[in-house]
Amino acid sequence: MVDRADEVETFSWLAWDDLGVVERLDSEAIATRFFRVIIPVWPAQSFYVTRTADGEEQRIKIALQIRSVILGYLRLPTWLAAIVLGVPAIMLPHTWGWLIVPALLLTIVAALLTFVAGKLNEEEQWRRSLLRRVVGFGAPPEMLAEELRDEVCTNLERMWHARSPFMTWVDAIEHGISSELLVALAEYEQDPSLVRLARANLVNRVWN
Numbered sequence: 001m002v003d004r005a006d007e008v009e010t011f012s013w014l015a016w017d018d019l020g021v022v023e024r025l026d027s028e029a030i031a032t033r034f035f036r037v038i039i040p041v042w043p044a045q046s047f048y049v050t051r052t053a054d055g056e057e058q059r060i061k062i063a064l065q066i067r068s069v070i071l072g073y074l075r076l077p078t079w080l081a082a083i084v085l086g087v088p089a090i091m092l093p094h095t096w097g098w099l100i101v102p103a104l105l106l107t108i109v110a111a112l113l114t115f116v117a118g119k120l121n122e123e124e125q126w127r128r129s130l131l132r133r134v135v136g137f138g139a140p141p142e143m144l145a146e147e148l149r150d151e152v153c154t155n156l157e158r159m160w161h162a163r164s165p166f167m168t169w170v171d172a173i174e175h176g177i178s179s180e181l182l183v184a185l186a187e188y189e190q191d192p193s194l195v196r197l198a199r200a201n202l203v204n205r206v207w208n
Helices: 066-091 093-115 122-135 146-163 169-174 180-189 192-207
Strands: 002-004 014-025 028-037 039-051 057-062
Touching: 014 039, 014 066, 014 122, 028 066, 039 066, 066 093, 122 146, 122 180, 146 169, 146 180, 169 180, 169 192, 180 192
Parallel strands: none
Antiparallel strands: 002 057, 014 028, 028 039, 039 057
8 A cells, every 4th residue: 555655764774774766767766674683684564655746755555566575675785885895995005905906896887776776668667657647646556556556547547437437447548548547447447458458549540
């Protein structure tokens, strides 16, 4: 379900922190809450984090996301290791200057883990942007709990019925009608063939 964001302790050495932020798209991302003793120790819960129009942060509980967990474990320790090696190399170069090479290598790795790893590809960016425009958040339906997924799907069906009361949304897709709402409905129905057809209808409208 959708929850308000909890306060996140950032500077305590013993805390619960959000780490492993991945798949960021504008104001949305996936993050995992870790128990941390300086470095991450144990992942408790992953969230799809989004921000409402009035700026309020909300979180949708999802299953632990492997990529988020792995990067949550790797990013902070890699930065810390780079600092631990870099500080003596800078402060005492005559004694520890040789440490600057591994420190720089670790800094590069940490930067790649932080700013490159965990990005969405273009197709998934397009998909989540469409879902966000229609639903209000871009979380993929397959990530959501069944109860929330069914609730959203029911609301989308009502929206379609209000727009076109004499044709079901499935018939509309099969008849070539183009609509972002139909794409979202197919996504939440989790029917790959309908998703492909609804997307094709949408693309045909754009290019024709």
